[in-house]
Amino acid sequence: QSALTQPRSVSGSPGQSVTISCTGTSSDVGGYDYVSWYQHHPGKTPKLIIYDVSERPSGVPDRFSGSKSGNTASLTISGLQAEDEADYYCCSCTGISTYVFGTGTEVTVL
Amino acid sequence: EVQLVDSGGSLVQPGRSLRLSCTNSGSTFGNYALTWVRQAPGKGLEWVAFVRSKYYGETTEYAASVKGRFTISRDDSKGIAYLQMNSLKTEDTALYYCARLYYYYFDYWGQGTLVTVSS
Numbered sequence A: 001q002s003a004l005t006q007p008r009s010v011s012g013s014p015g016q017s018v019t020i021s022c023t024g025t026s027s028d029v030g031g032y033d034y035v036s037w038y039q040h041h042p043g044k045t046p047k048l049i050i051y052d053v054s055e056r057p058s059g060v061p062d063r064f065s066g067s068k069s070g071n072t073a074s075l076t077i078s079g080l081q082a083e084d085e086a087d088y089y090c091c092s093c094t095g096i097s098t099y100v101f102g103t104g105t106e107v108t109v110l
Numbered sequence B: 001e002v003q004l005v006d007s008g009g010s011l012v013q014p015g016r017s018l019r020l021s022c023t024n025s026g027s028t029f030g031n032y033a034l035t036w037v038r039q040a041p042g043k044g045l046e047w048v049a050f051v052r053s054k055y056y057g058e059t060t061e062y063a064a065s066v067k068g069r070f071t072i073s074r075d076d077s078k079g080i081a082y083l084q085m086n087s088l089k090t091e092d093t094a095l096y097y098c099a100r101l102y103y104y105y106f107d108y109w110g111q112g113t114l115v116t117v118s119s
Helices: none
Strands: A009-012 A018-023 A035-040 A047-050 A064-069 A072-077 A086-093 A099-101 A105-109 B004-007 B018-024 B033-039 B045-051 B060-062 B070-075 B080-085 B094-102 B105-109 B113-117
Touching (some): A072 A086, A086 B045, B018 B113, B033 B105, B060 B070
Antiparallel strands (some): A064 A072, A086 A099, A086 A105, B033 B045, B033 B094
């Protein structure tokens, strides 16, 4: 199972919006509405920020939103803030009851 | 509240074995699946394995990269999940996290335990 494809890095100024794509296949992202996203600050524990494509856990700011079209899921961070600078990973279940993460995207706040 | 604590990581030679533990110091996790995720130095997250709850027979699933070498298990009476790692390879060097698999996502994570495979 190959990792889902994400851009290596994206950047934006405070207040701007950035979108991270996560491309898989019909056997993972495209086949199920079970894409989740994780924020990972280096040296800390990954944090769930989106589940089931577009649902936000309680406590996660509504600046974070998720969507999906075909085999590609997306995470949008609106109103970028300094604390959003981190690595972001998508994850999807697969048709063979396994999970696959994306390659990861480094978000830089300029 | 679910609070997971990972332990057991160390320096080990290639070909040897190691067992990691994931202890729940909060409420029982007996009703949920548990998973291990790892991150090699300078690399991204990689899903490793998960074990379903007793209700679903404690059945297991593995990533292709560890299948046949790693075994995940759980002891709900002790609130512990294990990852038995055999025939370790240098490419297994990573920070290993346990996490609760709630439906189809990982909502609570341990702090991670470092495994270094080197001669």
